Amino acid sequence: xxxxxxxxxxxxxxxxxxxxxxxxxxxxxxxxxxxxxxxxxxxxxxxxxxxxxxxxxxxxxxxxxxxxxxxxxxxxxxxxxxxxxxxxxxxxxxxxxxxxxxxxxxxxxxxxxxxxxxxxxxxxxxxxxxxxxxxxxxxxxxxxxxxxxxxxxxxxxxxxxxxxxxxxxxxxxxxxxxxxxxxxxxxxxxxxxxxxxxxxxxxxxxxxxxxxxxxxxxxxxxxxxxxxxxxxxxxxxxxxxxxxxxxxxxxxxxxxxxxxxxxxxxxxxxxxxxxxxxxxxxxxxxxxxxxxxxxxxxxxxxxxxxxxxxxxxxxxxxxxxxxxxxxxxxxxxxxxxxxxxxxxxxxxxxxxxxxxxxxxxxxxxxxxxxxxxxxxxxxxxxxxxxxxxxxxxxxxxxxxxxxxxxxxxxxxxxxxxxxxxxxxxxxxxxxxxxxxxxxxxxxxxxxxxxxxxxxxxxxxxxxxxxxxxxxxxxxxxxxxxxxxxxxxxxxxxxxxxxx
Amino acid sequence: xxxxxxxxxxxxxxxxxxxxxxxxxxxxxxxxxxxxxxxxxxxxxxxxxxxxxxxxxxxxxxxxxxxxxxxxxxxxxxxxxxxxxxxxxxxxxxxxxxxxxxxxxxxxxxxxxxxxxxxxxxxxxxxxxxxxxxxxxxxxxxxxxxxxxxxxxxxxxxxxxxxxxxxxxxxxxxxxxxxxxxxxxxxxxxxxxxxxxxxxxxxxxxxxxxxxxxxxxxxxxxxxxxxxxxxxxxxxxxxxxxxxxxxxxxxxxxxxxxxxxxxxxxxxxxxxxxxxxxxxxxxxxxxxxxxxxxxxxxxxxxxxxxxxxxxxxxxxxxxxxxxxxxxxxxxxxxxxxxxxxxxxxxxxxxxxxxxxxxxxxxxxxxxxxxxxxxxxxxxxxxxxxxxxxxxxxxxxxxxxxxxxxxxxxxxxxxxxxxxxxxxxxxxxxxxxxxxxxxxxxxxxxxxxxxxx
Numbered sequence: 001x002x003x004x005x006x007x008x009x010x011x012x013x014x015x016x017x018x019x020x021x022x023x024x025x026x027x028x029x030x031x032x033x034x035x036x037x038x039x040x041x042x043x044x045x046x047x048x049x050x051x052x053x054x055x056x057x058x059x060x061x062x063x064x065x066x067x068x069x070x071x072x073x074x075x076x077x078x079x080x081x082x083x084x085x086x087x088x089x090x091x092x093x094x095x096x097x098x099x100x101x102x103x104x105x106x107x108x109x110x111x112x113x114x115x116x117x118x119x120x121x122x123x124x125x126x127x128x129x130x131x132x133x134x135x136x137x138x139x140x141x142x143x144x145x146x147x148x149x150x151x152x153x154x155x156x157x158x159x160x161x162x163x164x165x166x167x168x169x170x171x172x173x174x175x176x177x178x179x180x181x182x183x184x185x186x187x188x189x190x191x192x193x194x195x196x197x198x199x200x201x202x203x204x205x206x207x208x209x210x211x212x213x214x215x216x217x218x219x220x221x222x223x224x225x226x227x228x229x230x231x232x233x234x235x236x237x238x239x240x241x242x243x244x245x246x247x248x249x250x251x252x253x254x255x256x257x258x259x260x261x262x263x264x265x266x267x268x269x270x271x272x273x274x275x276x277x278x279x280x281x282x283x284x285x286x287x288x289x290x291x292x293x294x295x296x297x298x299x300x301x302x303x304x305x306x307x308x309x310x311x312x313x314x315x316x317x318x319x320x321x322x323x324x325x326x327x328x329x330x331x332x333x334x335x336x337x338x339x340x341x342x343x344x345x346x347x348x349x350x351x352x353x354x355x356x357x358x359x360x361x362x363x364x365x366x367x368x369x370x371x372x373x374x375x376x377x378x379x380x381x382x383x384x385x386x387x388x389x390x391x392x393x394x395x396x397x398x399x400x401x402x403x404x405x406x407x408x409x410x411x412x413x414x415x416x417x418x419x420x421x422x423x424x425x426x427x428x429x430x431x432x433x434x435x436x437x438x439x440x441x442x443x444x445x446x447x448x449x450x451x452x453x454x455x456x457x458x459x460x461x462x463x464x465x466x467x468x469x470x471x472x473x474x475x476x477x478x479x480x481x482x483x484x485x486x487x488x489x490x491x492x493x494x495x496x497x498x499x
Numbered sequence: 500x501x502x503x504x505x506x507x508x509x510x511x512x513x514x515x516x517x518x519x520x521x522x523x524x525x526x527x528x529x530x531x532x533x534x535x536x537x538x539x540x541x542x543x544x545x546x547x548x549x550x551x552x553x554x555x556x557x558x559x560x561x562x563x564x565x566x567x568x569x570x571x572x573x574x575x576x577x578x579x580x581x582x583x584x585x586x587x588x589x590x591x592x593x594x595x596x597x598x599x600x601x602x603x604x605x606x607x608x609x610x611x612x613x614x615x616x617x618x619x620x621x622x623x624x625x626x627x628x629x630x631x632x633x634x635x636x637x638x639x640x641x642x643x644x645x646x647x648x649x650x651x652x653x654x655x656x657x658x659x660x661x662x663x664x665x666x667x668x669x670x671x672x673x674x675x676x677x678x679x680x681x682x683x684x685x686x687x688x689x690x691x692x693x694x695x696x697x698x699x700x701x702x703x704x705x706x707x708x709x710x711x712x713x714x715x716x717x718x719x720x721x722x723x724x725x726x727x728x729x730x731x732x733x734x735x736x737x738x739x740x741x742x743x744x745x746x747x748x749x750x751x752x753x754x755x756x757x758x759x760x761x762x763x764x765x766x767x768x769x770x771x772x773x774x775x776x777x778x779x780x781x782x783x784x785x786x787x788x789x790x791x792x793x794x795x796x797x798x799x800x801x802x803x804x805x806x807x808x809x810x811x812x813x814x815x816x817x818x819x820x821x822x823x824x825x826x827x828x829x830x831x832x833x834x835x836x837x838x839x840x841x842x843x844x845x846x847x848x849x850x851x852x853x854x855x856x857x858x859x860x861x862x863x864x865x866x867x868x869x870x871x872x873x874x875x876x877x878x879x880x881x882x883x884x885x886x887x888x889x890x891x892x893x894x895x896x897x898x899x900x901x902x903x904x905x906x907x908x909x910x911x912x913x914x915x916x917x918x919x920x921x922x923x924x925x926x927x928x929x930x931x932x933x934x935x936x937x938x939x940x941x942x943x944x945x946x947x948x949x950x951x
Contacts (some may be wrong), residue, residue: 058940062541065540156539156540156543170539170545172524173501173519173526175541177524387908
């Protein structure tokens with residue numbers, strides 16, 4: 001493992017984030033909330049730390065697979081620490097653990113919050129909160145691959161740690177170009193969404209913050225009652241559509257924009273994703289009507305659709321408190337939480353495609369019970385799925401439930417009740433946001449013990465980087481390969497001496 | 500530039516690594532999925548699984564946008580068919596590796612014309628050419644030419660007793676008043692350094708120097724007390740196609756050749772083909788056979804059997820018994836770094852030679868600022884050609900005022916059709932091409948040399 005090279009990349013990323021720490025300043029000036037000084041200080045700290053790392057450690061000549069994991073985890077921890085500073089230094093979130101929780105929840109596009117009164121925060125801080133989600137959605141490492149000269153050869157090992165799903169689409173020969181395409185699509189969709197929201201009468205601040213948190217399927221709203229604040233059918237429909245778009249593979253958006261209109265429908269994963277969303281919406285609409293929770297079909301459909309898409313894509317916005325819904329509706333929502341959007345999207349959780357492959361595998365087992373001599377393969381979109389991918393998918397499920405049980409056990413052991421404890425873990429591990437009961441949409445994570453918050457913060461990171469990346473770093477065998485960091489040697493000599 | 504490489508064998512891998520490292524868009528097509536997945540992790544290339552001779556696969560790999568098509572699988576037929584298929588697309592340059600002599604023996608140009616292939620490359624033929632270049636050109640162990648063939652990059656092994664050993668480069672520099680040469684790199688053990696004035700030449704160093712071709716014999720005499728002349732007695736071990744071709748070429752130069760081949764039938768055929776060469780039925784590992792043929796009088800041993808171990812051992816055996824120099828074919832690139840220590844003078848890998856020939860061809864007319872590279876110096880150091888931008892601040896600027904990163908040096912300046920070996924006082928002119936040698940540490944600094 002090339003420790004020096006990893007730290008050098010961390011330095012570059014910190015510089016990039018320091019740059020983004022300057023973006024809330026115009027907001028602060030406009031609303032005159034007195035945060036300019038705080039953000040300048042945070043940016044200076046970030047830039048200083050980044051520059052120091054770059055100056056001390058030489059860039060890596062090559063990065064192997066292990067370095068990719070280390071870069072991802074160390075950089076995400078570094079980002080969360082830096083991102084927590086504005087909350088903490090401004091004193092608006094007095095506890096550092098709370099600030100870290102909020103920042104990690106932001107970057108991992110989780111959307112869980114420890115704030116009990118969100119609107120009490122300074123507007124510029126709320127803007128920073130939304131920015132972290134937007135950056136984390138497509139991924140900060142992918143952004144830096146796109147715009148920084150991070151590496152000479154390779155790059156896949158960095159790309160794959162942050163891109164979601166069991167297989168990664170490479171759109172172009174050079175990974176930098178792929179990263180550029182993905183971020184351009186992301187930027188374009190964000191721009192369209194901002195325009196649509198402003199057309200619905202939102203002020204620029206609300207439009208930008210909501211757009212940032214919608215397209216990244218993240219779910220931080222600057223209002224206590226989330227999207228219900230606007231009480232506008234138009235805004236809700238726009239947000240439903242864009243949360244859904246955010247949960248689709250961004251490579252498909254690229255193909256679609258290039259004129260391949262059938263892209264979406266050709267994908268088995270997309271058909272399942274759409275089917276699940278529609279089915280769940282209809283079921284919940286019916287259940288909620290039956291439980292006479294809503295008076296009219298329209299009302300029931302409106303709230304069911306919003307909550308379903310929000311939870312399914314792991315956004316976590318809400319227009320109503322679904323903890324008051326009938327138990328069957330709640331159970332469907334928890335089920336959707338575990339599935340999540342498509343691979344290659346900004347959504348969290350296990351991903352639709354893994355479930356698809358999982359069920360295909362189960363079907364294969366049935367077949368071989370009925371026809372013991374049969375030879376069959378698992379196909380996805382007409383192509384055979386290699387055995388390694390299948391093993392990785394099954395391993396993912398096993399690892400997922402191990403982490404889930406361990407984390408839930410630890411949280412409930414601290415005296416948190418069963419429903420709150422387990423759904424808090426689900427909500428963070430799947431990067432959703434709200435859970436049920438005491439961590440439901442109208443509550444916050446504030447009342448949980450500090451130790452539980454630390455565990456949930458870890459769950460968010462593990463969920464965003466899709467488990468393996470984080471867990472492999474916890475194995476002793478991984479660290480045996482670590483080397484002492486390579487320091488920089490003197491870089492230039494004053495004049496060339498070569499007569 | 501978008502480049503498609505069909506075949507992820509040794510040549511394909513070497514080309515992918517070099518070209519993608521330069522920032523080109525490389526698509527690598529091969530039917531071995533596992534190998535591709537490993538390469539995708541190591542290199543910045545897009546892997547496509549499938550046969551290169553299938554239009555469907557080529558289209559999936561984006562042949563429509565491809566500028567340069569290189570077919571280097573192990574199969575001649577696949578390479579040729581792939582190139583033929585690529586003709587219906589707007590590919591600008593096609594290169595195919597063809598091993599079977601029957602396909603090009605009639606005259607390479609004709610095959611190239613009928614099939615629309617720009618460069619047909621045969622690893623064996625490339626190897627033969629490289630060996631002949633090493634023999635006929637000079638005492639250097641490695642040679643690469645650039646600057647329209649006016650300037651050579653030559654590698655020499657410094658030995659005890661050579662006049663250059665023990666002197667600093669500053670002292671050698673004074674010789675430059677009369678001869679145009681420049682020491683651009685020294686390989687010591689396994690590391691390559693770009694030397695400075697106070698670095699001393701030590702025994703067993705490998706010296707790389709840039710020199711104008713007419714000056715090469717004099718420079719060699721001065722630095723290594725040798726006179727460039729052809730070897731008189733040459734032993735060739737291995738009667739495969741490389742051995743046979745080298746032997747017949749050397750015959751024409753009136754060099755006394757002994758060719759050792761272990762297969763009696765092959766020996767008969769060789770004896771029929773060759774005129775003055777003494778064909779011996781021996782595997783080259785019998786000390787007795789070698790001594791009987793006066794191996795101690797040999798000026799050069801060329802070991803080119805298909806087995807690396809035989810090549811290494813027979814070269815060492817010959818040198819032990821008094822042969823002066825050896826050229827040894829090594830297929831496994833992993834062996835190369837340790838061979839210098841063992842006493843092998845010139846290790847040559849046919850695939851590397853073929854890949855370098857392709858790279859030279861590609862870079863000769865390639866766009867961008869990095870125009871040509873000779874990758875001679877192992878993995879630690881590289882050579883690039885950079886154009887001086889047409890900015891006022893660079894016009895007439897003496898070279899010594901340009902800030903170079905540590906570990907880089909300008910080896911030559913190409914100005915129009917003229918090639919200059921520079922000193923610190925040489926002044927830049929617009930459109931000069933600088934040939935810069937650098938170690939990997941200095942890579943970024945060199946790339947941004949003119950970004951001001």
